Amino acid sequence: MKVSKEDVANKILAYLNRSISLEQIVDWAEGMICEAEYDEKDFGLIRDILGHLGLADVKEFGLSWDDCYNYLSRLGYQVKVTVH
Numbered sequence: 343m344k345v346s347k348e349d350v351a352n353k354i355l356a357y358l359n360r361s362i363s364l365e366q367i368v369d370w371a372e373g374m375i376c377e378a379e380y381d382e383k384d385f386g387l388i389r390d391i392l393g394h395l396g397l398a399d400v401k402e403f404g405l406s407w408d409d410c411y412n413y414l415s416r417l418g419y420q421v422k423v424t425v426h
Contacts, residue, residue: 345378347417350391354410364399371395387416 357367371392380388391413398405414421 343374343378345374345380345388345392347381347384347388350388350395351414351417351419353395354413357405358407358410364405367395367405368397368399371398391416 353362353367353370356362357364362370375389375392375396394403394409394413395405397403398409411421
């Protein structure tokens with residue numbers, strides 16, 4: 343499976359919107375680190391973010407709103423929160 347920046351961003355958004363749990367995003371990230379292919383131009387960025395997401399269930403690392411904001415920004419997205 344090939345993982346793109348958009349795939350990573352969509353998983354982060356799913357987590358923020360409570361569509362998936364912390365455990366699910368960690369499992370997904372760990373699986374993608376082991377099994378996925380990446381676009382060569384985005385390899386370092388995707389691999390770095392997946393590495394952090396894969397450790398998010400460790401108390402010392404966690405996954406904060408600021409972490410998600412920074413990951414999305416690094417992936418090229420402008421983050422804006424709206425409440426409905």
